Amino acid sequence: MNETFALHRGSSPLLISVPHDGRQIPDEIRARMTPAGQEIPDTDWHVARLYDFAGAIGASILVAHYSRFVVDLNRSASDEVLYPGQAVTGLCPQKTFAGDDIYQSGEEPGEAQKQERVRRYWMPYHTALSRELKALREQHGYALLWDAHSIPGEVPRLFEGRLPTLNFGTYDEQSCAPAIANPVFRAAKSSAFDAVLNGRFKGGNITRHYGDPENHIHAMQLEIAQRCYMDESTRQYDMGRAEQLRSFLRHALELFQNAAAQHFDQVARAPGASA
Numbered sequence: 001m002n003e004t005f006a007l008h009r010g011s012s013p014l015l016i017s018v019p020h021d022g023r024q025i026p027d028e029i030r031a032r033m034t035p036a037g038q039e040i041p042d043t044d045w046h047v048a049r050l051y052d053f054a055g056a057i058g059a060s061i062l063v064a065h066y067s068r069f070v071v072d073l074n075r076s077a078s079d080e081v082l083y084p085g086q087a088v089t090g091l092c093p094q095k096t097f098a099g100d101d102i103y104q105s106g107e108e109p110g111e112a113q114k115q116e117r118v119r120r121y122w123m124p125y126h127t128a129l130s131r132e133l134k135a136l137r138e139q140h141g142y143a144l145l146w147d148a149h150s151i152p153g154e155v156p157r158l159f160e161g162r163l164p165t166l167n168f169g170t171y172d173e174q175s176c177a178p179a180i181a182n183p184v185f186r187a188a189k190s191s192a193f194d195a196v197l198n199g200r201f202k203g204g205n206i207t208r209h210y211g212d213p214e215n216h217i218h219a220m221q222l223e224i225a226q227r228c229y230m231d232e233s234t235r236q237y238d239m240g241r242a243e244q245l246r247s248f249l250r251h252a253l254e255l256f257q258n259a260a261a262q263h264f265d266q267v268a269r270a271p272g273a274s275a
Contacts, residue, residue: 004124005064007132012058013140014257015132016051017147017206019073019125020044022064029070037102040067042093044150046230046237051148053250057257059146060132064125069093069102071117073125074147074204079114082204092117097155133210133217142216142264144180144256147206152232153225159200166195167223169203175211176218183259184220184252191248193228216267218260222252 021044030038054061064073072091075082079091089095092114094102103109109117129145136143153163166188170176181197188195203211203221211219226232229242 002124002128004066004121005062005128007062007128008055008060009132010055010058010060012060012257013136013142013260014057014059014144014146014253015129015136016054016059016061016253017129017145018044018048018051018061018063019147019206020064020068020149021047022066022068022070024066025070026066032103032107033069034101034104036096036098036100037069040069042068042089042097042151044148045226045235046242047148047150047224049237050150050224050229050242050246050249053246057250057253059253060136062125062128062132066121071114071121073122074149074206076205076209077118077122080205082208091122097152097157099157129206129210137216141268142218142260144260145207145210145217145219146253146256147204147219147221149201149204149221150224150226150229153227163200163223163225164196165193165225165228166191167199167201167225168195168197169201169207169221169223170198170219171203171208171211172198175203175207175213176220177213177263179263180218180256180259181220183255187252187255188248192244193248216264220256 023040023043048063051061072089072093075091081088092109094108096102133143133145168185168188170181185195185197201221201223207219207221210217229245230237
């Protein structure tokens, strides 16, 4: 068992990644943070709970234990900018989404401290993620990655206006074949929720790095506006709203798996075709 994450293995080609629902902060880091930082407001609240049906549909699920304020698992270890020209939060964020300081003055992590956090908290998650995807592809012939996130519906520092409820990303079709992603998105557009594909959120580092359709690994990110399953002001889980969302999520992941199986079958029967 690894202290930095929980992994539950399933029987299907699907792995659900939950990198931002972690709440733990080591004491030595917490002592350097501001009250605003200690509140960890930018947590993807309750996302692991939303997807706790994973085992029932045969999916594996990987859930981080530590807060994104320790190190952001959805950024590269070299801290490359994902969305040039837009506000960024970084590998080891120093400001909250609202723009508040996370660390007390002079207590921000230096480069050596960032690299130590990469070694201690970032690498174990990514090592597990890479290992599981490789194993799934070897077992099934292909692997599916669903990167699960949520965010407040309005974050003026990061985007204008009100975010749609369901924000799918396939890195502009580079991380997932359209034949696999499109049935999921069509279902979302026909649901009770509003949805967009490759809008403000095209997929973070996890989707971009691990999605490799040519080598039979298809990755899709879903960023959910938190208003559809919780009270954003109190961060309390709303059972009624959440159950409606969970019903859709289960349906979407089943479509994701079925579309992938059909796609892979077609690829397997046409040697030389692109995955």
